[in-house]
Amino acid sequence: MDITRRDLFTIGGKLLVLASVGATLEQIIGAAAPSDAYKMADHWWGMIIDIDKCIGCGNCVRACSKENGVPKGYFRTWVERYEIEEGKQPRVESPDGAMDGFPPSGRTDVKSFYVPKLCNHCADSPCVQVCPVGATFVSPDGVVLVDESYCLGCRYCVQACPYGCRYLHPDKDTVDKCSLCYHRITQGLTTACCENCPTGARQLVDFKNPQDPVHEFLRKNKVEVLKPYMATGAKVYYKDLDGAVR
Amino acid sequence: MRRLFQDAGHLVRPALVLLAGLGLFILLRGAVIPKDFGKYGHFRPGALDMIRQRPVSYAGQDTCVMCHDDQATVRKAGKHAHVACEACHGPQAKHAEDPAANVPKLPDTADLCRRCHEQDAAKPQWFPQVVTAEHSGGMACNSCHKPHNPHID
């Protein structure tokens, strides 16, 4: 039994009906584009962290947690304490991410300091590269964000992040991470962590703003990003970061 | 030619099944993918809006000062000038919106002051830090230090 012309017409007709239904649905479901005073093209966000100013109080961790509804046991930002004895591997700890600061270690014979960590909002982000559906992305103003209504929860991005800043939200079953308080910075506020840092160790910066202190900061100080050999284009710059920091 | 079609004609069938599947897939794409997907990059632009609309919990020091400028004046003179109000008082955006309905609780100085000022070798040398047990002998920090301006004359 071979295909007749009649068969072709029937099949073609059905496809045509389906096509028109599809086109109508498309009109209905199309989303509206965002438009208001904040212009993404005018900004390129990052952060500068001064290690010598961090006192390990954990204010940033608590503030972030409250501002962003971070689930207990997971961290959008955290602080690490390094204790380095000469000739040995560094001893690092981060009790509950420094949510309640640090208990005094009592050790005075070693080099020790605090390192706040967060998503580095990489310009050449490896996590964005591996997302299979486009649920995580770099926004036009340089913030790496997660679309929680689109994320599958495959956790490929969690594996790809060299800095360990991502986690799976236990209630939403989507990936979550620091959003650089995007909902705040697009309204002229600073991030929750920077707002609540008592010593100004953490500061939000906008590379596209010619008046931003970051330009002088980068020019005058020795700065480093975490894991520079990964070439991720990290935009969180640390001043006075010790070479032992992982 | 006709012979070939007779012998190989059955191959058209799986080809048609495949094409039908492809057609269905294309229709599905057109129907389900948001129209502006890909406008700024490989993502849904609607996500940017969604994220921007999240509620703010910390009002920011500038907002607090609008009503509490007397406290602001006191703080400006002291060492806590650069510490944000909400760093100690917690998130107060709700209070800023409706001050009467959301009255902030006074923070407990025992935990609060210790977190910053408890002595630790990792803290920078220039930062004021004490071993609280020895320093105050169990007394509350605000028995002697006023938090807004902690200097004791």
Add this chain to the structure above:
Amino acid sequence: MVPGVDGFMYPNEVELQWSLLIVLYPYITGLVAGAFILASLERVFKVEAVRPTYRLALLTALAFLLVAPLPLQLHLGHPERSLEMYLTPHRSSAMAMFGFVYLWYLTVVLLLEIWLEYRADIVRLAQTTRGVTRLIYKALTLGSQNVSPAARIIDDKVGYTVTVIGVPSAFLLHGYVGFIFGSIKANPWWSTPLMPIVFLFSAMTSGIAAVLLLYMASTKVKKMAIDMRCLDTIAKYLFYTFLIDFTLEMLDLIHRTYEADESFRSLDFMVHTRLWFSQVVLQIGLGTLIPLALLAATQLRKFSEAVRRGMYLAACSLTLVGIFAMRWNVVIGGQLFSKSFLGYTTYKVAFVTREGLFSAIGLMLLPFVIFVVLVKLLPPWPENQAVGVSEDHVAAGVGSA
């Protein structure tokens, strides 16, 4: 102190993200690729001795391929959104592109090849059976009753072409899975250009071992005489494939140990502690060296038929365990150490959760259930064919397409 953690881990690293089910997934796709390569040995590479397992290998590949997406679906936080991978695939993501490789392989390679191979039987069965079964066979004919010798010759030529395309497709199917791990620069246990090749050869090893076992089991169940020449040939190919696989894995190990870069000390410690049993005892010892020794012995000395069968049984069973251990060591091992190289966590397998042990066991049994159904539906045995098996391919002039 965080329970289960030694040393320091970034706070979000303590919990493993990719579980036992993600160990299962490359294992299953590996069996698919391996079984298909065995089938292509006869069709494309003219190894006539393995002909008795040709159809069996195709059905094995299909049974496992159908189950392959299931561990992924169970793992996803939102499986209902998984269609997004086909609707808005991110072209830079190996995972997204793999979805299309899978679909290509399932439809254009495997299903098409099986349809072309079985068409004569399907048409015959559509005429001779009754009831629901008849409807199934009628649907499978896709409406064509044309099984003239000329049509069958064309089927064979097209089938040959499909298999030729299928070989690199099978390489792509499992090579891609290796690339999904191998391209992650953040993880030094995974990041190596060798990863896709190691995965591919271990896949071929496991697939060939699986078909060999299924052949032995099927002939026993059906009380048929086993073709020893076929069995010996399969075992020979298994031996050589395994040898290459072992060489590649040892190359990776030696290279790492020699270069001893920043990650080495941490990884070395992990292998000596957390991964000792699964890597050294199971994968290398029981799962590679012993099967290789058994297979080498059969190549070097002529044992009796019964003894050879026993040795193949032992070697293949251990091989399958060893290759599973290899997947475990890659996936789980890659998440046991901290990216700060300062600590380790532990993986506790859950039992009854979505990604737990019971799900894993169920998913491993399912392909065999499907396999039994497929064998009943599309019998791979020579006696059941309308046209003789070897006649089919010889009459068509295999290779002269």
